[in-house]
Amino acid sequence: MLDIHGVSIDRGDKRVIDDITMRLEAGQLVALIGENGAGKSTLLHAFAGDIPYAGTIDLHGRNLSAWRAAQLAGIRAVMEQHAPVAQGMTVLELVMLGRFWAQQTRGEPESVSGDIAKRWLQPLNLTQFAHTHIDQLSGGELQRAHLARCMAQLETNLPGEQLLLADEPTAALDIHHQHLALHQLRAFASAGNLVLTVMHDLNLAMSYADTVVLLKNGQLHGMGKSRDVCTAVALSALYEHPMHVAQHPALSVPMVFAEPKGGAVRQ
Numbered sequence: 001m002l003d004i005h006g007v008s009i010d011r012g013d014k015r016v017i018d019d020i021t022m023r024l025e026a027g028q029l030v031a032l033i034g035e036n037g038a039g040k041s042t043l044l045h046a047f048a049g050d051i052p053y054a055g056t057i058d059l060h061g062r063n064l065s066a067w068r069a070a071q072l073a074g075i076r077a078v079m080e081q082h083a084p085v086a087q088g089m090t091v092l093e094l095v096m097l098g099r100f101w102a103q104q105t106r107g108e109p110e111s112v113s114g115d116i117a118k119r120w121l122q123p124l125n126l127t128q129f130a131h132t133h134i135d136q137l138s139g140g141e142l143q144r145a146h147l148a149r150c151m152a153q154l155e156t157n158l159p160g161e162q163l164l165l166a167d168e169p170t171a172a173l174d175i176h177h178q179h180l181a182l183h184q185l186r187a188f189a190s191a192g193n194l195v196l197t198v199m200h201d202l203n204l205a206m207s208y209a210d211t212v213v214l215l216k217n218g219q220l221h222g223m224g225k226s227r228d229v230c231t232a233v234a235l236s237a238l239y240e241h242p243m244h245v246a247q248h249p250a251l252s253v254p255m256v257f258a259e260p261k262g263g264a265v266r267q
């Protein structure tokens with residue numbers, strides 16, 4: 001579904017993405033992990049078509065640059081790390097922004113857009129905030145509202161083979177809402193779509209992702225199932241920090257423990 005071939009990106013005089021080639025199929029949640037500055041957001045921006053790059057990125061076999069913005073809006077949503085917010089807008093109005101493309105290209109009535117937006121408030125625990133101004137939300141509530149906007153954007157009569165790009169979508173969320181949000185992303189991927197998400201929480205990544213992509217200094221350092229690529233050796237090298245990997249006590253997923261600097265606190 002998303003074919004990336006020989007993609008390199010320079011920012012200023014620095015090469016931040018260096019010759020990345022990979023193929024990502026629909027039906028997967030893919031977690032992009034790596035240290036600060038590894039190039040994760042830059043790569044996501046390139047997939048979103050927001051920044052220039054060398055190499056090719058094809059979505060559904062068609063070069064990303066050949067897609068018209070209105071067409072792309074119906075099949076690809078982007079949840080940015082620091083999404084700009086217009087002051088004075090309510091949560092419902094923000095989520096309805098996700099339907100702007102449908103109103104413009106399909107003449108979707110505002111009432112239909114509103115119904116779709118309202119439906120996405122509930123699974124992200126936002127119903128009580130529908131008419132709250134977004135500048136009155138906490139960081140986590142606002143992050144959930146942006147996720148609801150993206151989910152509303154990608155709601156179609158013909159679900160499947162859509163692309164959701166999410167940059168640290170759970171960074172501001174408490175543990176309950178992290179799982180609530182990832183459950184939605186997981187369900188969206190399982191419905192035949194591709195979710196590509198940048199994540200710093202390795203245990204969440206390994207619990208929800210079908211595929212984990214390891215990025216270091218702009219280069220691909222591994223890609224595959226978490227149990228294959230998220231070894232203690234690979235993760236310790238990726239983060240230059242000693243890591244231990246064990247099995248989750250109840251689930252068949254690996255769990256990561258980073259060694260505390262200077263040893264554990266005495267209890």
Ligand SMILES: Nc1ncnc2c1ncn2[C@@H]1O[C@H](COP(=O)(O)OP(=O)(O)OP(=O)(O)O)[C@@H](O)[C@H]1O
Binds near residue numbers: 012034037038040
């Ligand atoms: N606009 C810019 N101009 C110049 N350099 C930039 C720009 N944006 C990012 N960079 C540099 O590109 C590199 C990759 O940044 P990027 O934001 O992609 O990293 P990241 O892996 O997403 O990091 P983090 O985990 O901290 O969010 C970094 O070294 C950063 O300093």
